[in-house]
Amino acid sequence: MTSEQDRSTAGSEPVVISIDAMGGDQGPSAVIAGIAQSAQKNPDIRFILHGDVAELKRLASKRGVARHLEGRCTFRQADDVVTMADKPSQVMRHGRSTSMWSALDSVRDGEATVAVSCGNTGALMALSMVRLRKLPGVNRPAIAVLWPSRNPHGFNIMLDVGADIRADAEDLLQYALMGASYARNGLALDRPRVGLLNVGTEEHKGRAELKAAHDLMAAGAGGANYEFVGFVEGGDIPGDRADVIVTDGFTGNIALKTGEGTASLIGALLREAFAYSFLSRIASLLALTSLKRLQKRIDPRRVNGGVFLGLNGTVVKSHGAADATGISAAVKLAYRLAESGFSDRLAARVASAAELAHDAPKAADPATGKDGTHS
Amino acid sequence: MTSEQDRSTAGSEPVVISIDAMGGDQGPSAVIAGIAQSAQKNPDIRFILHGDVAELKRLASKRGVARHLEGRCTFRQADDVVTMADKPSQVMRHGRSTSMWSALDSVRDGEATVAVSCGNTGALMALSMVRLRKLPGVNRPAIAVLWPSRNPHGFNIMLDVGADIRADAEDLLQYALMGASYARNGLALDRPRVGLLNVGTEEHKGRAELKAAHDLMAAGAGGANYEFVGFVEGGDIPGDRADVIVTDGFTGNIALKTGEGTASLIGALLREAFAYSFLSRIASLLALTSLKRLQKRIDPRRVNGGVFLGLNGTVVKSHGAADATGISAAVKLAYRLAESGFSDRLAARVASAAELAHDAPKAADPATGKDGTHS
Structure with missing residues (x-):
């Protein structure tokens, strides 16, 4: 749906999406399957995956997904996971070692343009405010x-x-x-x-x-x-x-x-x-x-993906219950926004x-x- | 759906419903057809009809409806009609001769238990507050x-x-x-x-x-x-x-x-x-x-009928676009509430x-x- 003018502004250099691979109801396997779907359709996309690196590497090397993800993923270890029951205030104080925090920091540090998470919405918004900060004027x-x-x-x-x-x-x-x-x-x-x-x-x-x-x-x-x-x-x-x-x-x-x-x-x-x-x-x-x-x-x-607006960087919140198709839709949205310089x-x-x-x-x-x- | 206990409290004496016969998008013919449907199903129901009496009597004597309505309607002349475009404040000040005002006054005066109208919602609520007044404590x-x-x-x-x-x-x-x-x-x-x-x-x-x-x-x-x-x-x-x-x-x-x-x-x-x-x-x-x-x-x-609650008397607001089936549903609701002493x-x-x-x-x-x- 993006117009040609939009595309031309980004050219074809790869777009990097930061993925909180943990915290969804369906676990990291749905996330890996979803990003593999996106990778297959779109050669310009790269991923930074945050979570249990051993587990993520194992999932990403499985038959069916490995050929799409080969050479396109970077992995970042995060020992903890934000659960659906965690209170936003707790996560803000004690969430430094979670995959959600780590995924947001990749955007904060300029390594990735957009972050995608299917974790707890309240915690994700609270952490996004702390890590990315509000845009001046918002x-x-x-x-x-x-x-x-x-x-x-x-x-x-x-x-x-x-x-x-x-x-x-x-x-x-x-x-x-x-x-x-x-x-x-x-x-x-x-x-x-x-x-x-x-x-x-x-x-x-x-x-x-x-x-x-x-x-x-x-x-x-x-x-x-x-x-x-x-x-x-x-x-x-x-x-x-x-x-x-x-x-x-x-x-x-x-x-x-x-x-x-x-x-x-x-x-x-x-x-x-x-x-x-x-x-x-x-x-x-x-x-x-x-x-x-x-x-x-x-x-x-x-149509999976609520977008957090008004921060220094864009965050796409996927449904907690999202399966591979849902994750792939959220990644597609993240890519479109990243690529247009949104x-x-x-x-x-x-x-x-x-x-x-x-x-x-x-x-x-x-x-x-x-x-x-x-x- | 009303239980037997509820019914027994009212016995089988007739229930009188006050009907604003004008002001709906489909005009008084839909209203007459609708109340005839209700009258056919329910022998205990009586109506006071407010509006253009000559027109209402003509419609009520037509083949198909006359045998259901015979001897069960009282008519009250009202020269004016509240339109969908009328402002509530205008109607409150100048609406004395409208069928809506007259229909509410039948409830106010105790002649009818519930009023039904398919007219302008804002005007109906404003007039209901003025004519019926709020219940003490509301x-x-x-x-x-x-x-x-x-x-x-x-x-x-x-x-x-x-x-x-x-x-x-x-x-x-x-x-x-x-x-x-x-x-x-x-x-x-x-x-x-x-x-x-x-x-x-x-x-x-x-x-x-x-x-x-x-x-x-x-x-x-x-x-x-x-x-x-x-x-x-x-x-x-x-x-x-x-x-x-x-x-x-x-x-x-x-x-x-x-x-x-x-x-x-x-x-x-x-x-x-x-x-x-x-x-x-x-x-x-x-x-x-x-x-x-x-x-x-x-x-x-x-499921036609919003009910106004908190007034001295009950008012059922039918959809403006209601046809005979819709009017009949609103009358049925009005009857059920009247009969239970609501x-x-x-x-x-x-x-x-x-x-x-x-x-x-x-x-x-x-x-x-x-x-x-x-x-």
């Missing part, structure tokens, strides 16, 4: 997800889905800038449409901080190269009115989990409906191709956010994105 | 909806979905009491499980007012005859961990619309998948029975809320609901 980092939608490119971006439960008007403006930058670099949209989540689309509705954010986002749109479509509603998250949906982490987390829960309930009811009688079982066999086509479209494994573009964009917010909107030039300045 | 009324779920009874109750964008800890406790009362009377659950919506299930997570509400709801559970299951997440709204999900109107409205939007996107993708090729079209014909079974289960027309039970429950909140939890007796005291 008060609250955010987690952005891709959401299946009616848009031609198939996905919308929503942020924040849970990095912080609070966000004031200035934070929401920064989410708009960061989300738009992600849409330009991750979805190759030249001038993304940004909407602010509210309980109605009328300008007089909603909480006071939303009205203030509305005005800031409208004023910032011209200079920051996005189109502000105003307030959007819950129904627009999977819709086609906006490409980027901005909200606070409390609301975004609830919307994300409500959407996932609804999709999962419908899936269960669909299976139940088809299992009802002998005839409906036959029907489901015949309908299998159609249902598989649908499943592929909304398969959460294929981290630097985002940093440049956020650095000028304060001025942008107070600038008068400039005349928008839809061609601006075409000359390679997808910042 | 600070913020709420709108509750039924949400398809994995629970055996097929639905969960969520409130508030948009009556007010704010709610403090005391308001959330009242939502818990009102929602539990609705679950006892509307879903015939003796001791509903109530959950408080948050971004995680751990007790240390979330906003300060949620922690305060958590403690109030835990303390109030024993005396108010519900089981408090603690914090629940977005995924639990269609799940089976709780029967009643409590949240503020901002979050609830976004969750509701996100769920609806997700279901609608999946429906569209499903149709697309089946329309893809000649073979998949044949498959869809064979799968039709199964798909219809699913559709019936999650058909929004069959308004009075809820009022009694809320009146003692303040004391309950400060009482020590009493030993819960699961049999309490069985003796007919479903308050």
